[in-house]
Amino acid sequence: MYFDFFCLQAMPSMQEIWNAALLELQTQLNEENIENWFKKLRPYECSDAKLTLLADDPFVRIWVRDNYLDLIEEAIEHAAGQRLEIEILDGDGLEGEEVENIDVDLEPMAARSARLDESGAQTALFDFDSLEISAPADLDALVSAAGMNPRYTFDEFVVGSSNQFTHAACQAVASGSGQTYNPLFIFGGVGLGKTHLLQAVGIEMLRRNPATRVKYLSAEVFMNQLIQSLRQKTMAEFRNQFRHDCDLLLIDDIQFIGGKDSTQEEFFHTFNALYQSGKQIVMTSDKTPQELPGIEERLASRFAWGLIADIQPPEIETRVAILEKKAEDSDLELGKDVTMLLATSIRSNVRELEGTLLRMVAQAQLMNQPLNTDLARQLLKRMNIQHERSLNVEQIIRTVASHFDLKASDIKGSRRTRAISEPRQMAMYLSRKHTGESYPELGRKFGGKDHTTVLTAFRKIEDLVETGNNEFAAAIAELEALLLR
Incomplete structure (x- = not known):
C-alpha cells in the first residue's frame, strides 16, 4: 500500500517494519493483548517475500499463529509496503513442538490465561498473589504491581465536553467524595478512553493511600482465572482475593461475560460481597447495563445501582x-x-x-x-x-441493503445466496475502507461473524476492483457515490 513511497528510499530494516506494525496493532487491540502476545515476538529474518518472527516460548507461537496471524500480515503489509509471508518460530529459530496439555481450539479462554514454565508445568499468566503489597513502595511500582499502566493518570487524560462528566465522576470516586457512585459504570465506544479513566481511579487511590488493595483486570481475565481455579481446585483462594482482599475492584470490558453463565454466577456473588462490605466497584463496557447482550437481569440491575456515565466521541x-x-x-x-x-x-x-x-x-x-x-x-x-471518515458501519449497511433491494438484517444475517452474499461482502469492504474499524469489531457489527470472514470479503472485493472487474468496480463506485455525496 505504501510501496510507491518506499521505492524512493532504502527498504526499511526488519526491526523498523516490525516497530511500525506494532504501532498499527496498538490501534486495533487492547494493551493487554499487545503486552501478553506481541511484545513477546521479535523479528528474526526478512527477505523480499517472507518475514520470520521468533516467539519467547512455544505457547506464544501457537496462540499468535492461530488467533492473530491475519492481523499481523495486514499490519506488516502496511509497514513494508508489500505483502510478506509471516512465519513464527520458537526462540531458538526452529519450529517447536505443540504445547502439551492445553487444547487451544477447545478452550481458548483457558489457554489465553496460561503458559508453560521450563519444566512443562502449567502456570498462571497473571499471578494475583504477586499483587499483594507487604511494604510501601514508590507509586509506579504499586501501580505496576496492580497490573495498571503508570501513564494512565488523570493528569494525562485530555478532558473535553464529550468526557467531562465521566472524568469528574471518576475523580469523585478516587477522592472518596463520590461514595454514592457505587458501582460506577462507564460505557462508550472503542478507543475513547474508558480504560484510561478506569486505571486513573486506581492510580489516584494508590497515590492517596498506598495501602489500598486495588484489583484491576479485564472481565476476560476474571473468567480465565475462574476456569484455572476450577481446574486446580483453588476456588477458595480465587474468591478470597476478590471478596475479602480487595478495597477497589476495577473491571474492564464487563460485556465479555455476557452469555457465560458460570462466570456471571461467580461475579454476582463477588459483586454482592464487595458492595455489602462498602468496597468500591468500577466497570467499563461498550453499552449500558440494559443493552448488554446475554447479561442476567439480576446483574444488569446491580450494574445500574450507582452511577452510569458515558463517553462520547471527542469533538x-x-x-x-x-x-x-x-x-x-x-x-x-x-x-x-x-x-x-x-x-x-x-x-x-x-x-x-x-x-x-x-x-x-x-x-x-x-x-x-x-x-x-x-x-x-x-x-x-x-x-x-x-x-x-464520518461514515459509520450501520450507515454503510443500510445504504448497501437499499441499493440491492435488501434489508439490513439480510446483510447481517447468515444466508449465503449470491444475491445476499455479494452485497454483504461489498458492505464489509466499504466498512473497512471508510471506517477503518478492526476486523474483529466489524465481524461483531455484521451479526457476530468471525473476523476472518470480514478479512476474506475485503480482500476478495479489493482484488476484483483492482484487477478491473467491471461489474464489481462499477458497483463499488456507485455505492461510494451514494455514501459520500
Missing part, C-alpha cells in the same frame, strides 16, 4: 488537544496545519487518532521527509483515511 477541540498533548509527550514537532488535518480526518476514536499520528511520524522518519501537510495528506490517503 474537534478535544481531538486537537489530544494530538498536541501526544506530540508534546512524544517530543514530536507537529505543525498546526497537520494537527488540524488529522483532527478533521479522524473523528470517532482517540486510540486511532493517536495511533495514526505515530504511524505517520514513523513513516515520515523512515522516508527521511518532514511531516508537512502535503506528505500527511498522501499518507492519510494511502491509509484510506479521508474526511469522509
